[in-house]
Amino acid sequence: MPEGVIAGGWSYVIAAYGITTTVLVLYVVSLFKRSSAAREVSDGR
Amino acid sequence: MNRGWIRWSGLAGLVLLAVGTWIGLFVAPAERHMGDVQRIMYVHVPSAWVAMVCYTTAFVFAIVSLWSGRRVWDDRLVGAVEVGAVLNALLLIQGSLWGRATWGVWWDWDVRLTTSLVMLLLFAGVLALRRLADDEGRRASWSAVATIVAYVDVPLVYFCVRWWRSLHQVQSSPDTVDPAMVVPLRLNAIGLLLVAIWMASRRRRIEGARREAESAAPPARVASEEVARA
Numbered sequence: 716m717p718e719g720v721i722a723g724g725w726s727y728v729i730a731a732y733g734i735t736t737t738v739l740v741l742y743v744v745s746l747f748k749r750s751s752a753a754r755e756v757s758d759g760r
Numbered sequence: 761m762n763r764g765w766i767r768w769s770g771l772a773g774l775v776l777l778a779v780g781t782w783i784g785l786f787v788a789p790a791e792r793h794m795g796d797v798q799r800i801m802y803v804h805v806p807s808a809w810v811a812m813v814c815y816t817t818a819f820v821f822a823i824v825s826l827w828s829g830r831r832v833w834d835d836r837l838v839g840a841v842e843v844g845a846v847l848n849a850l851l852l853i854q855g856s857l858w859g860r861a862t863w864g865v866w867w868d869w870d871v872r873l874t875t876s877l878v879m880l881l882l883f884a885g886v887l888a889l890r891r892l893a894d895d896e897g898r899r900a901s902w903s904a905v906a907t908i909v910a911y912v913d914v915p916l917v918y919f920c921v922r923w924w925r926s927l928h929q930v931q932s933s934p935d936t937v938d939p940a941m942v943v944p945l946r947l948n949a950i951g952l953l954l955v956a957i958w959m960a961s962r963r964r965r966i967e968g969a970r971r972e973a974e975s976a977a978p979p980a981r982v983a984s985e986e987v988a989r990a
Contacts, residue, residue, distance in 0.1 A: 724797025727861040731800045731854045746962045753969035
């Protein structure tokens with residue numbers, strides 16, 4: 716059975732962690748924006 | 761649940777995620793065959809676990825929402841489904857990157873990958889369905905029923921690798937994983953769970969505020985009649 720190690724994996728690791736962080740940050744920003752929009756609607760009622 | 765407690769749990773989750781990610785990237789050993797690319801596991805597996813926890817919670821909220829008829833359960837359902845869908849999308853992206861490095865392909869219609877994609881589409885469908893219902897009660901009951909139907913796929917995603925042949929490996933256990941890899945995995949899983957609780961709680965409050973504003977606003981027909989009368 717051939718033995719070996721996958722080389723050059725760091726680029727995939729950086730991409731996975733980078734995309735995960737970016738998506739989570741963007742989602743949290745969207746939550747804050749929607750929160751303030753909902754607050755404005757209830758204040759303007 | 762106490763709002764302050766949830767905020768602190770979110771912050772604690774961020775700290776755990778930072779520590780777990782640091783250990784996973786720079787302290788834990790590289791896997792014997794996969795090398796450094798296996799480090800994707802420390803974010804991929806927690807995303808899968810927490811997405812499934814979110815969907816399971818949404819399933820429980822759906823049953824309680826139908827049973828009690830109280831709208832607050834519908835607000836909670838939306839929070840859990842939306843956060844679950846975000847993590848589900850991340851799960852697929854991370855898995856695609858890992859698959860490209862280890863299998864040589866970005867995607868394969870393998871049973872685990874396909875059921876995970878179907879899971880995302882079903883729960884995204886729940887969120888889309890809500891936009892079709894104008895009536896608050898109908899929106900809540902449609903969402904609850906659709907969530908219960910969508911949840912059928914969740915156990916399939918979990919067990920499919922045991923039931924059918926799959927490219928994807930079966931679930932590991934602490935007995936089959938190096939202890940140095942278990943620590944960052946658990947830290948990231950607990951950290952992501954705490955952050956997910958905070959995000960779902962925040963989303964629940966937005967839904968509650970939106971629903972209250974909607975029920976306080978005069979119905980469109982009445983408002984237009986008043987305008988015509990004036």
